[in-house]
Structures are given as C-alpha cells and as structure tokens.
Amino acid sequence: MFRVPSAVKVLSAATLPSMLNRRRFLGLSAAALASHTCSPINEAAEDVPTNVLFLAVDDLNTWLGCMNGHPQTRTPNIDRLAARGVVFHNAHCQAPICGPSRASLMSGYLPSTTGIYGQISDTDLREASPETGSTPFLPEWFAQNGFHTMAVGKLFHRHAPEGAFAESGGREAGFGPRPANRMNWDRDKTSTDWGPFPEADEEMPDFRTAQWAVERLEREYDEPFFLGTGFLRPHVPWHVPKKWFDLFPPEELEMPPYRPGDQDDVPAVSRELHALPMMPTTDWAIESDEWKHIVQAYLACVAFVDAQIGRVLDALDASPYANNTLVVLWGDHGYHIGEKNRFGKHSVWEEATRTPLIVAGPGIAVGNTKKPAGLIDLYPTLVDLCGLPANVANEGHSLRTLLEDPNSAEWPHVALTTYGRNNHGVRDERYRYIRYEDGSEELYDHDDDAQEWDNLADDPAHEETKQRLAANLPEVNVPWSEKSVYDYNDYLTAHRMRNL
Numbered sequence: 136m137f138r139v140p141s142a143v144k145v146l147s148a149a150t151l152p153s154m155l156n157r158r159r160f161l162g163l164s165a166a167a168l169a170s171h172t173c174s175p176i177n178e179a180a181e182d183v184p185t186n187v188l189f190l191a192v193d194d195l196n197t198w199l200g201c202m203n204g205h206p207q208t209r210t211p212n213i214d215r216l217a218a219r220g221v222v223f224h225n226a227h228c229q230a231p232i233c234g235p236s237r238a239s240l241m242s243g244y245l246p247s248t249t250g251i252y253g254q255i256s257d258t259d260l261r262e263a264s265p266e267t268g269s270t271p272f273l274p275e276w277f278a279q280n281g282f283h284t285m286a287v288g289k290l291f292h293r294h295a296p297e298g299a300f301a302e303s304g305g306r307e308a309g310f311g312p313r314p315a316n317r318m319n320w321d322r323d324k325t326s327t328d329w330g331p332f333p334e335a336d337e338e339m340p341d342f343r344t345a346q347w348a349v350e351r352l353e354r355e356y357d358e359p360f361f362l363g364t365g366f367l368r369p370h371v372p373w374h375v376p377k378k379w380f381d382l383f384p385p386e387e388l389e390m391p392p393y394r395p396g397d398q399d400d401v402p403a404v405s406r407e408l409h410a411l412p413m414m415p416t417t418d419w420a421i422e423s424d425e426w427k428h429i430v431q432a433y434l435a436c437v438a439f440v441d442a443q444i445g446r447v448l449d450a451l452d453a454s455p456y457a458n459n460t461l462v463v464l465w466g467d468h469g470y471h472i473g474e475k476n477r478f479g480k481h482s483v484w485e486e487a488t489r490t491p492l493i494v495a496g497p498g499i500a501v502g503n504t505k506k507p508a509g510l511i512d513l514y515p516t517l518v519d520l521c522g523l524p525a526n527v528a529n530e531g532h533s534l535r536t537l538l539e540d541p542n543s544a545e546w547p548h549v550a551l552t553t554y555g556r557n558n559h560g561v562r563d564e565r566y567r568y569i570r571y572e573d574g575s576e577e578l579y580d581h582d583d584d585a586q587e588w589d590n591l592a593d594d595p596a597h598e599e600t601k602q603r604l605a606a607n608l609p610e611v612n613v614p615w616s617e618k619s620v621y622d623y624n625d626y627l628t629a630h631r632m633r634n635l
Contacts, residue, residue: 184359185497185521186460187277188352188451190444191290191363193233193370194480195466195491197224198437202491205430206389209382209438212445213493216462220495221541223534226508227550227562228468231480231487234292235553235619236467236510238263241272241291241299243514243529246553247609253555253621253631257296263618270528273514274300277361280523285351288344288365300363304347307340310367313374319425324413324623327478329432331377336439339375341366345443349450359521360456364447369436369470379435385427388434391473392586393417398475400590402575407626408558409475409482417473426473433472461496461520465510474586481623483560483569485579485587488552494538496520504541507550507562508534549607555627556634557612561604568604572630576601 198204201217202224229239234254235246242260246252249264261268274284278301286295287304294306310326318330336342348364368375395418398406420426444464451457471477471486480487492508494516511531518525519533536543552560557572567587569577576592578601591597615634621627 184459186359186456187282187361187517187521188447188460188462189290189361189363189517190447190462190464191237191288191365192440192444192464192466192491193289193365193367194468194470195369195437195440196470196472196486197489197491198434198472199491201493205391205434207383207387208434210441212441212448213464213491216444216448216464216495217493219501220462220493220499221501221538222503223492223494223506223508223537224503225505225550225562225564226465226490226492226510227488227552227560228466228490229509229511229552231468231482231552231554233289233467233480237291238267240465240467240510240513241274242267242270243273243511243526243531244270245511245530245551245609247556247559247612248530250556250613250616251619252553252615253619253627255292255616255619257291257293259618260291260296263616264613266528270526272296272299273517274361274363276514276518276523276526277521280521281358282361282521283356283358284361284363286363286365287347288341288363289367290363290365294365295363302351304344306365307343310370310372311340311374312338313372319428320415322413325371327371327373327414329371329373329429331380331435332374333376335376336442339368339439341368341440341443345446348447352447352450352454352456355455366440366443368440369433373429373432373436375435375439379439380431382438383431383434385431388427388430390426390430393473393476394586394588395476397586397588401577402571402573404558404571404573404575404626405569405577407624408554408571409477409484410624410626411477411479411481412624414477414479417476417478420473420478429478430472433470459497461494461499461517463513463517464491464493465513466490466492467510481554483552483554483558485562485567485581485585488550488560488562494534499538500541502541504537505564506537506541506543506546507548507564508537509550549604551607551609553609555621555630556615559608561607563604566600566604568601570605570608578604 198208199210201214228236230236235251238251244266278284284300285302286300312333320328468480469487469489474486515529516534550562561568567579577590578592579587
C-alpha cells in the first residue's frame with residue numbers, strides 16, 4: 136500500500152494542525168459526516184483533519200446548469216457538486232487572462248500590487264515582484280502546515296513553479312491533440328479552432344489528468360492532503376471527440392444575446408483595450424454561419440470536461456476521504472462566446488470576468504449567493520476553513536461568512552478585476568463600474584441590463600453610485616513587472632512599454 140512521506144513542517148509544533156496516524160485518520164473520516172454537516176466549519180469530530188480537492192478549469196465561463204448558464208448545457212457532475220455546497224453566482228477573476236489571474240489566486244496579491252498584468256511564466260513568478268518572491272504560494276502554505284501537496288495539470292500559468300507541490304504529475308505540453316490542418320480558423324497568436332477531434336476521450340490530456348487524480352484518491356495518507364487538479368478544456372482549440380458534439384445539434388442551439396453596435400457608447404480606450412485582432416467577431420460568425428458551430432464546440436468541450444471532473448468526484452466519493460474533504464471548483468476567468476461582438480476573455484466586461492466558483496464539504500452550507508467574491512479570496516478562505524494560521528500578506532478576504540450563510544448581510548466587499556495598469560472593473564451585487572487609465576468610465580446596472588449594453592457613466596443620476604464604487608479602486612498601481620508580458624493587441628503592448 137502506497138503511503139506518502141511526511142511533509143516538511145516549517146512552522147512550530149504549536150501552530151500545526153493535529154496530525155493523526157493513518158488508521159485513526161481513515162477510521163474517523165468515515166464517521167465525520169454527521170458532525171460536519173450539522174456543525175459550523177471546523178467544529179466537527181475532534182482531530183479529524185480536512186483535506187482539499189482543488190479543481191481548476193481553464194477558460195470556463197458560467198455555462199453550467201447550476202449557474203443558469205446556457206439553457207442547453209450539460210454539466211451533471213459539476214451540478215451535483217453544486218447541490219451539496221455554495222455556488223457563487225457573482226464571483227470574478229482579478230485579471231481576465233490566465234497568467235495574472237492564477238498568479239493572483241496562488242499568491243494572494245492583486246495584480247496592481249505585483250505588476251503582473253499580463254502573462255507570466257511559472258519559472259519567472261518568484262522573481263516577478265517582491266511580493267511573489269517573498270510569500271509562500273497557496274500550496275506551499277499548506278505544505279508548511281503539515282499537508283501533503285500534490286498537483287497535476289494546469290494550476291499556475293503552465294503547471295506550477297519548481298517546488299510548489301511536494302508531488303507533481305506535471306502537465307502535458309500544449310492544449311491537446313489537433314488535426315494536421317486547421318478546420319475553421321487559422322490566425323497567429325491563437326490556437327482557436329473548432330470541430331470534432333480526436334476519436335476517443337483517452338487521447339485527451341484531461342482524461343489522463345483525471346486518472347492521475349483518481350489514483351491519488353485511491354491511496355492512503357499519513358497527513359491531510361491538498362490535491363490540485365487542473366483541466367485544460369474548454370480552452371481553445373475547441374476539439375473533443377465527436378460524441379460530445381453530437382449532444383448539441385447546431386440547428387437546435389440558442390445563441391447568446393448580442394446587440395450590433397453595442398460598443399458605440401463606450402470610450403475609445405475601451406474599444407482599444409478590448410480589441411482581439413486574432414479572434415473571430417460575432418459579425419463574422421453570423422455572416423459565415425459559424426456562430427452556432429462555435430457554440431456547439433464550446434458546449435461540447437464543457438460537457439467533456441464535466442465528465443472528467445465527474446470521474447474525480449466519483450473517486451472521492453468512493454474513498455475514505457469523502458466526508459472530510461473540501462472541494463473547490465473554479466475557473467480562472469470567463470469567456471465571451473459572441474456577446475459584445477467578440478470571442479475570448481481579455482476584457483473587463485461581465486462575460487470575461489465572471490467565473491464559476493463552487494465550494495462544498497464539511498460544514499459548508501448548501502445554497503447560492505449573489506454576493507461579490509474574487510478568486511483572490513480562495514487563499515485566505517481555505518487557510519481559514521482548514522484551521523491553519525492566516526497568511527497576513529493575503530489581500531483577499533475569507534469567504535467563510537458566506538459559506539456558513541450564503542445570504543449573510545455581513546459581507547461589505549466588492550470584486551475587483553484589473554487589465555493593465557490603472558484599468559479596473561469593480562463589481563458589487565448590482566453594478567459594474569469601470570475606470571480606465573485616462574479617467575474615462577463605464578457603468579452598468581445589472582438589475583436592468585444584465586448584458587451590459589447601456590453605459591450609464593455619463594448620467595448625472597448615477598454620480599453617487601460611481602463615487603461609491605470608485606472608492607474600492609486600489610490605491611497602489613505599480614508598474615508592469617518586467618517578467619509579465621503581453622502582445623495580443625496594439626494598445627496593451629504599447630501600454631506595457633510605457634508603464635514598465
């Protein structure tokens with residue numbers, strides 16, 4: 136029987152969580168459910184440690200059944216996880232592309248603090264800023280507090296910095312197999328394409344990622360564990376086996392809401408920031424009759440990755456750890472699938488910043504919340520839920536209040552997204568406020584305008600609302616880190632050079 140080695144313990148014995156011998160750990164975990172589900176967090180059976188299953192999904196927007204996303208989506212496995220925990224319907228990334236979003240989550244620092252506004256290599260992350268060089272990343276904090284940490288797939292920008300996890304399954308290069316020739320789209324700076332490929336699920340990296348995680352859940356451990364599992368789909372190219380495409384006949388699909396001329400009332404800097412010359416536009420997709428095929432492909436990729444997540448959840452449910460493991464599922468940002476005449480992330484509008492966030496496990500309530508939350512909140516939240524000493528450097532806030540009571544009135548926080556220095560979006564329960572580096576603004580009222588079609592920033596009736604939301608903008612906006620790069624559009628490429 137495999138047994139993991141003892142984790143290195145950096146903090147003093149007085150600060151470490153209680154450790155159990157293997158037999159007691161396995162025996163107590165099966166008995167913990169009743170106490171956990173009826174008690175506040177961390178007040179379940181004494182001395183039963185809490186494990187963490189950390190599920191990251193690349194480019195996953197809110198097209199989930201449990202989030203009332205696309206009406207024809209098929210996500211039974213994510214939905215069953217949601218049915219036993221809290222679903223955050225108003226969670227947002229701190230940057231709308233993967234590198235800075237994941238760096239913020241894993242370090243606990245805002246992009247405006249570190250200067251990581253663009254993509255960042257795992258190997259450069261520790262040298263990218265004084266903050267990322269001095270604080271332990273999320274899995275390292277758990278390792279320093281007695282957890283065995285494991286990882287497979289995409290968790291940081293590629294996989295993870297050297298030494299961030301005690302045990303690593305790595306990540307396969309690229310984003311999965313693709314045909315010899317592009318099927319529908321061929322542009323530089325993007326692997327965007329769509330269509331059925333390859334033949335079998337077993338040929339996909341995510342299948343093997345799930346299998347690695349399943350095998351770890353079948354083992355026995357002397358310590359509590361932190362298992363990070365990072366899935367690639369639905370990141371482009373939108374290729375999965377044909378059986379997943381067949382679930383979504385294109386002629387029967389509903390298209391996302393789209394208003395031609397939607398960006399006519401936004402400032403010029405907004406159009407420049409949000410330009411994606413390497414991606415299709417919705418106008419092109421309509422004219423070429425490809426929009427329905429893109430929607431089909433994205434839904435197929437979501438259904439495929441949902442099935443891989445289901446394999447991991449099945450393994451957890453069959454393991455001795457089913458009742459003493461926190462499960463966190465998150466996407467690194469959202470994704471436009473035709474809204475606002477664009478396909479992709481790379482924006483401070485709702486479809487790109489809003490992302491799935493689900494937390495389930497011992498002591499977690501069951502329900503939904505529309506309170507604003509950020510991915511940066513996960514670091515202090517998991518530390519809090521597992522009873523570890525807080526990392527005082529964290530700039531996020533523990534979500535514990537909302538995990539115990541999703542409708543709690545005791546939540547004063549907003550969600551902040553940053554895309555380049557001094558370009559910020561602020562989201563509360565009702566409004567999205569955007570301020571750009573030149574001082575120009577956008578304001579959207581989600582009670583009346585969920586699609587963010589009508590910019591209210593110039594309406595004097597909303598001046599007080601703008602001022603209230605602007606009070607949440609970061610006071611510190613450091614220059615770009617030299618280690619953080621961007622070359623996807625002309626505006627941000629030049630913006631980086633003048634803000635180094």
